Amino acid sequence: MATIGDVAREAGVSRSTVSSVLTGRKYVSPETQAKVDAAVAKLQFSVNAGARALATSRTMALGVVVGFHEAEFSPALAAYLIALSDAAREQGYSVVLLTEPDGVEAVRRAISGRQVDGFILLNVVDDDPRLEPINKARYPAVLLGMPQDTRGVDAVDLDFAAGAAMLVDHLADAGHREAVFVKWPEELYAAGSTYANRFASSARERAEQRGLRLVPIAVPVGPEQVRATLRAVLQDPENPRALLIHNDAAVAMLPFALHDLGLEVPADRSVVSLHAAELARLYVLSFTSVESEPAAVCQTAVEMLAKRIASPDGPVQKRLIVPPHIEPKGSVQAAA
Amino acid sequence: MATIGDVAREAGVSRSTVSSVLTGRKYVSPETQAKVDAAVAKLQFSVNAGARALATSRTMALGVVVGFHEAEFSPALAAYLIALSDAAREQGYSVVLLTEPDGVEAVRRAISGRQVDGFILLNVVDDDPRLEPINKARYPAVLLGMPQDTRGVDAVDLDFAAGAAMLVDHLADAGHREAVFVKWPEELYAAGSTYANRFASSARERAEQRGLRLVPIAVPVGPEQVRATLRAVLQDPENPRALLIHNDAAVAMLPFALHDLGLEVPADRSVVSLHAAELARLYVLSFTSVESEPAAVCQTAVEMLAKRIASPDGPVQKRLIVPPHIEPKGSVQAAA
DNA sequence: CCGGTCCAGTGTACCGGTTCGCTGTGGAGC
DNA sequence: GCTCCACAGCGAACCGGTACACTGGACCGG
Incomplete structure (x- = not known):
């Protein structure tokens, strides 16, 4: 592979001139530029990312830290990863996948090896332990999720509170x-999942305003448990006939539970939910719903991170994607 | 952040000696080693991955190229990405996500920027265009998928033929x-998806051997279409009452279609399928099935790639994970 | 005609590691 | 006691870029 020196020789200029042309950081006369461009094309040159990273101390890579919570592992994850990678590429960054049961360790290694310029944290929880090494090393980062205390770090997320309110209103x-x-x-x-808690408290609050009595039911992990819980919920004659669902597994399983009991929507039950857009691509989910926006959220996250990397001391941003x-x-029937 | 020079000074040795200790490539007396180790610990030193990459021309990064086929069903993708990343870490590699509508371009850029040491290709199709730049640049790669012609590249995949045979036998x-x-x-x-074709031809062959008549039905893309197609299939009295399914979207949708028609499994229909293990984690899939093995396949893929990087000219490997x-x-009822 | 300014382009140091040929020391062998 | 060798550690070159102080020539005004 050709190096910048080869290009310089071919073009009959110095290495630094070639570098100026490549980076565009310094004025170079059109004629010289043309010579360099020709040499670049002839030799099929392209810069060695590692060498540039060493010289500029910018890797142009973002670390995407995938958290690990059994309870929420979902088909939506791939959509986020791809959207992040796409958005990163648009900004000239590549994406390094940082998955590890212990996310903190992954972050530590990426920092100490200076493998990335910043982090995007998925599955954020309150008091997320991954923030400690990041803040200590003063690394740029963006949270995909909105903890109560972002600890001086930028954050983006879907506006789950608004979503909850929309559903309650409906x-x-x-x-x-x-x-x-x-x-x-x-x-x-309990783990402090930021979206779960924000949705829940907003739903509660709005419901109170609107005079809607909420009967909260937590659904345990695991398909059988989900099904059994839903069945129990549906079966209990004491329970309201409207369902507000914030739990992708339950959304996916609900049709089965309804079927088990011979219930129909909206005739027997009214259902609204907030879930991953991905779910709707796979199933005919006929529930009135608010969908998550992976592409928009990821796009914003990457833009914020790029900005933060450019100016580490700008004001901290929090952004909620409505x-x-x-x-x-x-799936909702008018009630008396 | 401390550099190798800082460590050398602290330990009172030369930079090259520190390097010898770090890489373990040269004998260093135990006393000197101890001094270096102490300095490393004291300064919290760890090597700059980019600098090492430049010096060794080894990035210790693998490019994972995610293809882009709408027709495929994606909840399984995340499982593969995570399994790959985990396996890579075990071998000391990190993973760079290469997603792009045009996967070839992604590969080209990664090669010309020398960002990775090798590639793992997902969603492989026959005559996969991504192989062209890879082979041209003589880059190591492993296919996750088994095209008819691997073009001199290592490949791993689930043994879909064996899976199909198992189901037909059942x-x-x-x-x-x-x-x-x-x-x-x-x-x-038509796109040449390797697993789809291998499953299909094996199923056909085994079915013939076993005297099982197969009525093939291709299911179009999109939840509504899937549901409609399944309903049509189930409704047609001419159709056999056993179903052999190789289509995750159909597997996920089948319960709805059955419900629509008031059919029960196994009383009214017998069902066997091969699908992503991931599906079973989200839904109660009560169909007798063969599940894909993302962890095993990914583990093998990474090991093969690491080996290939170490010895680029070893014999080409093809491995099928049974x-x-x-x-x-x-979900299968005995038939007369 | 001279000194100052502007400007494109150059040379060199540097980023943070690895590698390899070389050196100085100590012990073995005779 | 001297030579020779093995060996631990050293120094310098190198990987492939970037950045910045500098140079030499053109151009300007006085």
Whole structure:
């Protein structure tokens, strides 16, 4: 492979001139530029990323740290990874996948090996331990998730509070006075999952305003457990006939549970939910819903990180991506 | 951050000696080693991956190239990415995500920037265009998938032929003489998807041997289409009452279609399938099945690639991971 | 005509490691 | 006691770029 020296020789200029042309950081006369460009083309030269990284101390790589929570492992993850990678490429960055049961260790290694210019943290929880090494090393980072305390780090997420409010409104507008609130596993809330908690508290608050009584039910992990729990919920005559669901596994499983009991939507039950857009691509989910926006969220995350890398001391940003709309699918029946 | 020079000064030795200790490539007396180790610990030194890469011309990074085929079903993808990343880490490699509508371009850029030491190609198709730049640059690579012609490149995949045979045997053993073969979208076979074609031809062959008549049905893309197609298949009284499914979207959707028609498994239909293990984690899939083995396949892929990087001219390997077993879930009824 | 300014382009140091030929020391062998 | 060798450690070159102080020539005004 050709080096910058080969190009310089071929073009009859110095290495530094070639570098100027490549980086565009310094004015070079059009004629010289043309010579260099020709040499580059002839030799099929392209810069060695590692060498440039060493010289500039910029790797042009972002570390994407995938957390590990059994409770929420979902088909949506791939969509996020791909969206992040696509967005990164647009900004000239590549993406290094940092997966490890112990995410903190992955972050530490990436920092100490100076393998990346910044991090994007997925599956953020309150008091996320991965922030410690990042903050200590003063590394740029963006959280995909919105913990109560972002500890001076930029963060983006879907506006789960707005989503919850939209769904509650939808039920209330249809005249419902009470609803079962099908939640994620308790562990997830306890672990400090930021979206789970934000959705829940917003739903609670809005429901109170709108005079909607919520009956919260946490659904445990595992397909059988999900199915059994849903069945129990649906079966109990005491329970409201409207369901507000924030739990992808439950959304996916609900049709089975309904089928088990011979129930129909919306005739027997009204259902609204917030779930990964990915789910709707795989199943005919006929529940009125608010969908997550992986592409928009990831795009924003990468842009914020790029900006942060460029100016490490700018003001801290928090951005909530408001879900554009609620998708009515006729799963809600007007109630008296 | 400390450099190797800092460590050398602290330990009172030369930079090259520190390097010898770090790489272990040269004998260093135990006393000197101890001094160096102490200095490393004191300064919290760790090598700059980029600098090492430049010096050794080894990036210790693998490029994972995610293909782009709408027709495929993606919840399994995340499992593969994570398994690859985990396996890579075990071998001391990191993983760079290469996603791009045009995978060839991604490969080209990674090669010309010398960002990785080798590639792992996902979603391999026959005559995969991504192989051209790889072979031209003589880069190490491993295919996750088994095209008819691997063009001198190592390849691993699940043994879809064996899986298909296991499923056909299962139906035949239960006394079935005919079955609907629910296939992936036609596009996928036409595109040369390696696993789709291998499964299909093996199923056909084994079915012939066992005297099982197969009625092939390709299922189009999109949830509504899947559901409609399945409904049509189930409704047609001419169709056999056993189903052999190789199409994750159809597997996921089948329960809905059955429900639509009020059919029960195994009373009304017998069902066997081969699908992503991931599906079973989210849903109660009560179909007797052979599951894919992302962890095993990825582990093998990374090991093969590491070996190939170490010795570029070793003999080409092809490895098929035989699914360990068929998981009986009572979805097959004995037939006369 | 001279001194100052501007400007394209050059040379060199440097980023942080690895590698390899060389050196100085100590012990073995005679 | 001297030579020779083995061996631990050293120094310098190198990997492939970037950055910055500098140079030499053109151009300007006085």
